[in-house]
Amino acid sequence: MKCCPLCGATTHEPATFCSQCGQPLDGTPRPAQPKPRWYYNVWFVLFMLFFVAGPFGLPLVWKNPRLSRGVKLALTAAMVVYTVLLIDLTRRMFQAVMNEVNQLNSAW
Numbered sequence: 818m819k820c821c822p823l824c825g826a827t828t829h830e831p832a833t834f835c836s837q838c839g840q841p842l843d844g845t846p847r848p849a850q851p852k853p854r855w856y857y858n859v860w861f862v863l864f865m866l867f868f869v870a871g872p873f874g875l876p877l878v879w880k881n882p883r884l885s886r887g888v889k890l891a892l893t894a895a896m897v898v899y900t901v902l903l904i905d906l907t908r909r910m911f912q913a914v915m916n917e918v919n920q921l922n923s924a925w
């Protein structure tokens with residue numbers, strides 16, 4: 818009989834893994850849990866969303882298991898507003914530049 822170092826359950830001698838919890842019985846620790854994916858980090862997602870990818874970052878939000886559905890909906894709504902504002906700002910800047918150009922043209 819072998820005694821599991823993790824859960825204490827006894828397993829018959831030929832076994833190399835605990836029948837209760839799957840812990841290897843030769844004393845080596847179980848392989849570490851896979852690291853949380855860095856691109857699911859909430860701050861990274863927010864950064865991508867508002868500074869890099871814009872609305873194209875939304876799939877990151879929706880795939881992220883750490884965000885609740887309410888947060889996902891709120892972020893999506895915020896992104897839509899943000900995108901509309903950005904487009905409006907771009908349009909206004911373009912118009913302002915065009916006005917300057919027209920003024921310069923008519924001045925000469």
Ligand SMILES: [Zn+2]
Pocket residue numbers: 821822823824825826835836837838839840
């Ligand atoms: Zn065990």
